[in-house]
Amino acid sequence: MILFGKYMSILFKAQMQYRTSFFLLSLGQFFVPFSVFAGLYFLFARFGQVEGWSFYEVGLCFAVIHMAFAISECLARGFDSFSSLVASGEFDRLLVRPRNTILQVLGSKFEFTRIGRLAQSVAVMIWVLIHLPIEWDAIKVVTLILMVISGVFIFTGIFMLAATLCFWTIQAIEVANIFTDGGREMAQYPLSIYKKWVTRFFTFVIPFGCTNYLPLLFLLGKTTGPDFIYMLIPLVGVFFILPCLLIWQFGVKHYRSTGS
Amino acid sequence: MKPYFSVIKLRLLYGLQYRGAAFAGVATQFFWGFMYIMIFEAFYSHTHTEPPMTLNELVAYVWLQQAFLTLMALWFSDNEIFDLITKGNIAYELCRPCELYGLWYAKLLAQRLAAALLRSFPILIIAFLLPQPYRMMLPPSLTTFLFFLIALVLGLLILVSISMFIYISVFITMSPTGSLLMLGVVGEFFAGLILPIPLMPSWMQVLASCLPFRWTMDFPFRVYSGQIPEDQAWIGLVVQLVWLVVLVILGRFCLRKALGKVVVQGG
Amino acid sequence: MISVQGLNKSFKVARRSSGLRQATKALFHRDYQTVHALSDISFSIQPGEIVGYIGPNGAGKSTTIKVMSGILVPDSGSCEIMGYTPWKDRARYVKNIGVVFGQRSQLWWDVPVIDSFELLRDIYKVSPSEYKANLSLLVETLQLSDLLHTPVRQLSLGQRMRCEIAASLLHSPTLLFLDEPTIGLDAVSKLAVRQFIKTYNNERNLTVILTTHDMNDIEALAERLILIGKGHILFDGRLKALREKFGAHKTLTIDYKESASNIDIIGTTILSQTGQRAVLGVDTKQINVSEVIGKLSEQLELSDVSVEAQPIEELIVQLYQEYEL
Numbered sequence: 001m002i003l004f005g006k007y008m009s010i011l012f013k014a015q016m017q018y019r020t021s022f023f024l025l026s027l028g029q030f031f032v033p034f035s036v037f038a039g040l041y042f043l044f045a046r047f048g049q050v051e052g053w054s055f056y057e058v059g060l061c062f063a064v065i066h067m068a069f070a071i072s073e074c075l076a077r078g079f080d081s082f083s084s085l086v087a088s089g090e091f092d093r094l095l096v097r098p099r100n101t102i103l104q105v106l107g108s109k110f111e112f113t114r115i116g117r118l119a120q121s122v123a124v125m126i127w128v129l130i131h132l133p134i135e136w137d138a139i140k141v142v143t144l145i146l147m148v149i150s151g152v153f154i155f156t157g158i159f160m161l162a163a164t165l166c167f168w169t170i171q172a173i174e175v176a177n178i179f180t181d182g183g184r185e186m187a188q189y190p191l192s193i194y195k196k197w198v199t200r201f202f203t204f205v206i207p208f209g210c211t212n213y214l215p216l217l218f219l220l221g222k223t224t225g226p227d228f229i230y231m232l233i234p235l236v237g238v239f240f241i242l243p244c245l246l247i248w249q250f251g252v253k254h255y256r257s258t259g260s
Numbered sequence: 261m262k263p264y265f266s267v268i269k270l271r272l273l274y275g276l277q278y279r280g281a282a283f284a285g286v287a288t289q290f291f292w293g294f295m296y297i298m299i300f301e302a303f304y305s306h307t308h309t310e311p312p313m314t315l316n317e318l319v320a321y322v323w324l325q326q327a328f329l330t331l332m333a334l335w336f337s338d339n340e341i342f343d344l345i346t347k348g349n350i351a352y353e354l355c356r357p358c359e360l361y362g363l364w365y366a367k368l369l370a371q372r373l374a375a376a377l378l379r380s381f382p383i384l385i386i387a388f389l390l391p392q393p394y395r396m397m398l399p400p401s402l403t404t405f406l407f408f409l410i411a412l413v414l415g416l417l418i419l420v421s422i423s424m425f426i427y428i429s430v431f432i433t434m435s436p437t438g439s440l441l442m443l444g445v446v447g448e449f450f451a452g453l454i455l456p457i458p459l460m461p462s463w464m465q466v467l468a469s470c471l472p473f474r475w476t477m478d479f480p481f482r483v484y485s486g487q488i489p490e491d492q493a494w495i496g497l498v499v500q501l502v503w504l505v506v507l508v509i510l511g512r513f514c515l516r517k518a519l520g521k522v523v524v525q526g527g
Numbered sequence: 528m529i530s531v532q533g534l535n536k537s538f539k540v541a542r543r544s545s546g547l548r549q550a551t552k553a554l555f556h557r558d559y560q561t562v563h564a565l566s567d568i569s570f571s572i573q574p575g576e577i578v579g580y581i582g583p584n585g586a587g588k589s590t591t592i593k594v595m596s597g598i599l600v601p602d603s604g605s606c607e608i609m610g611y612t613p614w615k616d617r618a619r620y621v622k623n624i625g626v627v628f629g630q631r632s633q634l635w636w637d638v639p640v641i642d643s644f645e646l647l648r649d650i651y652k653v654s655p656s657e658y659k660a661n662l663s664l665l666v667e668t669l670q671l672s673d674l675l676h677t678p679v680r681q682l683s684l685g686q687r688m689r690c691e692i693a694a695s696l697l698h699s700p701t702l703l704f705l706d707e708p709t710i711g712l713d714a715v716s717k718l719a720v721r722q723f724i725k726t727y728n729n730e731r732n733l734t735v736i737l738t739t740h741d742m743n744d745i746e747a748l749a750e751r752l753i754l755i756g757k758g759h760i761l762f763d764g765r766l767k768a769l770r771e772k773f774g775a776h777k778t779l780t781i782d783y784k785e786s787a788s789n790i791d792i793i794g795t796t797i798l799s800q801t802g803q804r805a806v807l808g809v810d811t812k813q814i815n816v817s818e819v820i821g822k823l824s825e826q827l828e829l830s831d832v833s834v835e836a837q838p839i840e841e842l843i844v845q846l847y848q849e850y851e852l
Contacts, residue, residue, distance in 0.1 A: 006649050014637035017678065021435075028441040035445050039455035046311070046459055047303045093633055095598045097650055098622040104650075175284040178291040186295055193302035256614065257600045258538065 003099070007107030015112050022113060029116030033066055037124060040188070051193045056128045057220055061212050062188040063125035064144070068151025068211065069184045070117035076156040077111040080180070082163035083170045091255070101252055102245070105163070134219060143215050143231045150237030151187075151211040157244035158183065158206065164251035179206060187212050210237040265370075285330075286382050293326040293387070297394055312458040316397050317485040321456055323396045324481040327383040328412070331376040332419055332477050334447045335440060337426065338368060345430045350519075360519070361512045364427065368420050400486040407493045411480035414500040419476040421507035422447065428511065431518035452478035458487070472503045528734055529572040529595070529702070534604035536565040536590055564590040565601065566758040574701070575732040577724070579749030579766075581739065583847055587758045588738050592704055595736070596626055609701065622651060625695035629707035632687065633694055634679045640690050641675040644697060651698035658697065665693040669723055685716025692723065705737045709744055721747045742839040754843075756850050766839070773842055773849075777816055779807040781823060782831040792822050 015022055040062060044055035073080060085091050085108060094104040134140065162176030187208040191199045203209030210233050217223045218230035297319055304315050313321070330336055341364060344350050354360065387396035399405040422443070429439040448454060450473040457468050457478045468474045479496050482488045488496065539559045564587045572578055582588050593599040595606060597613035597620055606613060611620040627633075634643040648658045666672050669689045674682060682690065688708060695703065705724070709717045725748060727733055737749060745752060745766065752769060754762040762769060779795075782804050790797060790805060794813030798806040809819055816834055823829060837845075 003649055006646055010635055010638055010642055010646050013642065014635060017637045021437075024438060025441075028438070028445075032441070032445055035449040035454055038449070042455055042460055042464070043303055045461060047307050049306070050299075050303050051306065089628075089631060092593065092598050093626075093628065093631065095617065096596050096621050096624065096626045098618045098652075099650055100618070169280050173284070174281060174288050178288050182288070182291050182295065185292075189299060189302075194298050198298065256598060 004103060004107060008110055011107075011110045012112060015110075025113040026116035026119075029070075029113050030120045031116075033117055033120055036185075036188075037062065037120075050189070053190055053193070056131045057216070058189055059124060059128035060132065060219070061190055061216055063121045063128060064147050064212055064216075065151055065184055065187045065208075066121035067118060067125065068148050069155055070114045070121060071148070072152045072155035072159065073117070074111050074114040075152070076106060076159045078105040078108040079156070079159035079163040080111075081109055082159075083166045083173055086166045086255075087170060095256070102160075102248065132220070134221070139227050139231050140219055143219060143234065146231065146234035147211055147215050150234035151208075153238045153241045154207060154211060155180065155183070157241045160241075160244045160248050164248050167251040167255045183208060190216060207237045207240050210234055282378050285379050289326040289329060289379065289383055290386070293322050293383075294394065296322045301393065313456065313482075313487055315393060317482070317487045318456060319394060320397050320485040321452075321481045321487075323383070323387040324484060325453060325477060327380045327387070328376060328477070330379055331372050331416055332451070333453075334419070334423060334426070335444045336372065336375070337423065337436065337440060338371060341367075341427050342430055342436045345427065346434050354519070361424070361508075361515050365420055365424065368423060369416070372416065372420070397485060399484050404483065404486055404490060404493075407490060407497070408480055408484040410497060411483050411493070411500065414497065414504060415476040415480045418472055418500060418504050418507060421504060421511055422472060422476070424507075424511045425514070428514045428518050431521065447473045450474055451476055452481075458482070472507060475500050475503055528574040528576075529570075529608045530606070531571065531595070532569050532605045534565050534568040534591070534594060534601050534606060535563075536587075536594065536599070536601045537561050537563045563758045565594070568604070568755070568758075568760055570753060570760065570763055572734060572736070574734055575728065576751060577728055577735040577737065577749050579737050579739065579745040579752045580755065581742075581745065581752065581843065582755035582761075586756045588755060589706065591755070592706060592736070592738065596624060596704055597621055622698065623700055623702060625698070625700035625703045627691050627695045627703070627705050627708055629688070629705070629710045632679065632691065634687070634690060636679050639676045639678055640671070640682075643679070643690075644675075644694060647694055647697055653698050657699065661697050661699055665696060668726065669693050669719075683716075685712050685719070688712060688716065688720060689723075692720065696727070699731075700733075702734045702736070705735060705739075707739050708737070709739065709741055717741075717743070724748055742843060746839055754846065756847070761846070761850055770836070770839075770842065773846060775810055775812045776837040776841075776845075777809045777811055778835045778837060779809050779816065779819060780831075780833045780835070781805050781807070781827070781829055783823075784828040784830065790823065790826065792819055795819055 040058065041055070044050075044058070049055075050058065078085070082105060085094075085105070090108075094101055094108070097104060158176070158179045162173060162180065165173060165176065183202070183206060186194070186198075186202065191202055191209050191213040194202075199209065199213075203213070214233045215230055218227065218233075223230060300318050300322075301315065304311060304318075325332075384396070387394075388398075390396070399408060426436060426439045426443055430436050433439065450457075450468045450471050452468075452474065457465055457474055460468065468478070475496070479488070479500065483493045483496070538561070540562055568587075568591060580588055580591065590599065594601050595608065595613055597617040600614040608620070609623055611623075613620050633647075634640060635646070644662065647653075653661070666675065669692065671689060671693060674686050674690060679687060679690070692705075692708065708724075709720055712720065721744065724735060724737075728735055735748070737744065739745065750765060752762065752764065752766050753760060754769075762772075778798070785802055790800070790807070792814070794810050796808045796810075798808050800806070807819070809816055820829075820832060
């Protein structure tokens with residue numbers, strides 16, 4: 001953990017060497033999801049609601065997912081851009097160091113400009129929370145925080161899976177976009193608006209449903225049943241990282257036997 | 261013309277070598293298509309007012325977007341040209357016996373065509389075979405289809421002339437990131453990639469019609485489904501032509517200015 | 528210290544063919560080819576040795592280094608280094624080695640060198656006292672004191688290489704892999720790097736395995752040479768032995784007064800000839816150099832004669848040709 005912080009500080013120092021470009025890119029990152037949000041807004045302006053969800057309810061879903069995505073893109077960028085690490089042979093360097101590979105790959109890159117994206121989702125969240133009649137209590141606050149954390153773990157897990165794929169081929173890497181960018185776009189709406197098979201896939205295989213749908217129902221008071229169960233549901237999303245870690249280890253093993 | 265065919269052939273060969281990439285690309289595009297259609301379907305299912313575009317027309321719109329994304333996406337760019345400008349090797353390019361604007365234009369066009377050839381057809385063929393409501397409709401008549409083809413070609417030409425400005429801007433900024441990001445976000449939005457233009461509020465539709473981006477994708481795709489009837493499509497084609505001429509003349513002018521600056525700097 | 532026994536490693540490579548039709552075919556079906564990168568590689572290295580590991584591109588050099596540094600797992604064979612099998616206890620083993628890849632940097636590009644050093648200290652868990660001692664020694668011997676607070680991107684290649692080498696020695700490894708450490712360096716930097724390796728090897732009894740294409744590196748540093756080609760070890764021994772075995776050629780340069788007569792002596796080849804100067808290659812297996820000079824002085828009026836052993840560079844080229852590499 002300490003080493004992770006050290007990696008972060010050295011890369012932040014490096015980033016600060018290019019201050020202007022950092023601020024401009026952060027600003028750009030603020031506006032990229034802005035157009036997506038505008039699209040969402042205009043759709044609701046025309047149709048009013050979707051499957052019983054109001055604009056502000058979907059807005060909360062949007063904010064949580066984009067926040068999680070921004071954080072994981074910042075922290076787990078090393079996995080997200082792993083193909084270049086393999087292609088340049090830099091991964092060999094990580095293997096001749098006496099630390100575990102996951103920590104080193106995480107530490108190889110941070111994308112601090114995602115602060116812009118994060119700022120945008122925070123702004124959206126504040127805006128929708130003002131308009132949503134939620135009666136806040138401790139459990140709900142914890143749930144909201146856990147939702148974001150769980151999202152971070154899921155996205156990081158997907159980045160890791162995509163990175164593992166690089167050990168076999170870096171051509172098909174575009175397919176990973178389905179689950180990162182695609183997952184993000186998909187999960188910015190409550191999953192119930194999709195077809196059953198999609199909802200099931202994104203609940204039981206990639207547990208976005210545990211991040212945004214089920215706890216969202218609870219926050220909006222659309223559920224019955226004990227509160228703390230809903231509070232803990234996001235934690236299920238966190239466990240998604242475990243199989244990803246195993247698959248990563250398997251990938252590293254494969255790499256070390258083929259060297260490709 | 262011959263060099264440009266070689267570029268296309270080379271790109272095709274290159275693309276074929278990377279079969280994994282091609283399959284992955286098609287799969288990705290399909291996922292996005294399905295997702296958008298499902299979202300729109302959900303919005304359409306409980307609406308009380310009549311939307312300006314039927315779901316069928318919208319489905320065709322989405323599939324055409326996905327199929328022609330590599331043809332029409334502004335962020336799809338050529339790093340060689342960027343490097344040429346930023347690393348100062350532009351001098352070599354100026355020694356060639358071709359006019360730079362035409363040369364780059366042809367190169368960019370060829371790249372987009374080659375990339376799209378590998379992706380468009382598989383996506384379109386599968387989209388025609390899907391079950392309802394995802395199936396792509398046929399155009400209502402042959403003349404509509406012809407209109408669509410002309411509009412598509414003009415749209416592509418407009419798009420390449422817009423993308424030329426990104427390369428020209430690099431002469432001034434020395435980094436493509438900014439202009440790619442700005443033009444990418446604005447262009448994508450006003451080309452209807454995020455929200456189809458007919459679903460926008462009317463004031464925004466007016467704004468979109470005043471910008472060139474709409475004429476690259478939105479217009480041809482609506483002509484295809486007949487959402488823009490033939491008698492109006494005529495006018496659209498004329499508008500497209502005007503935009504194309506204006507953009508190319510402006511682009512040439514800007515490029516000449518930018519090159520002049522390079523020569524003065526002794527770069 | 529190092530004992531390598533019967534290492535084998537092969538890779539499967541997809542065959543690529545040209546032509547549009549072939550490429551389309553390859554879309555659905557692909558041929559694979561097995562390449563034997565290493566076949567039955569065995570050697571052992573004593574502590575404190577500097578070993579030059581050479582061979583043409585694609586001979587299996589870097590595969591061997593990768594196996595020995597724990598990156599790659601071989602198909603078969605054994606390798607024991609300091610009591611470890613590199614690919615088995617990777618994390619514990621690599622604490623004892625340092626690796627310099629000449630073409631890649633292990634320093635963080637945009638920050639001062641000292642920051643990279645400190646991060647490496649934390650990665651290798653070097654104790655503060657050890658770090659301090661190592662750093663001051665390295666800074667002194669490699670003359671880094673002016674460079675430590677400069678961002679890496681502002682260093683020249685030679686300066687950077689000195690920092691790279693320091694970076695890989697901070698955790699006091701007992702074995703150092705140098706993969707083309709002098710590539711792209713100017714003459715002064717090359718000498719500095721060689722000088723340092725030599726001294727450090729003497730003082731710390733550091734074992735060094737060096738791959739390079741620059742035979743001067745080998746001549747300056749390595750007592751022992753391992754030559755690999757097509758995955759096989761072709762030669763393992765002292766540089767002198769290599770010369771005795773293969774270096775039967777000497778180069779003879781003569782200056783003489785203008786003369787019309789032709790030089791034609793069995794066992795020699797004319798490498799170049801102008802009006803008053805000729806360069807001859809002499810195959811000492813066929814004829815002695817002194818005999819050649821004797822015969823020449825009979826034909827020509829010699830004004831100057833110089834004899835050189837065949838440069839090692841040429842010797843290696845000759846070897847590559849002999850083994851058809």
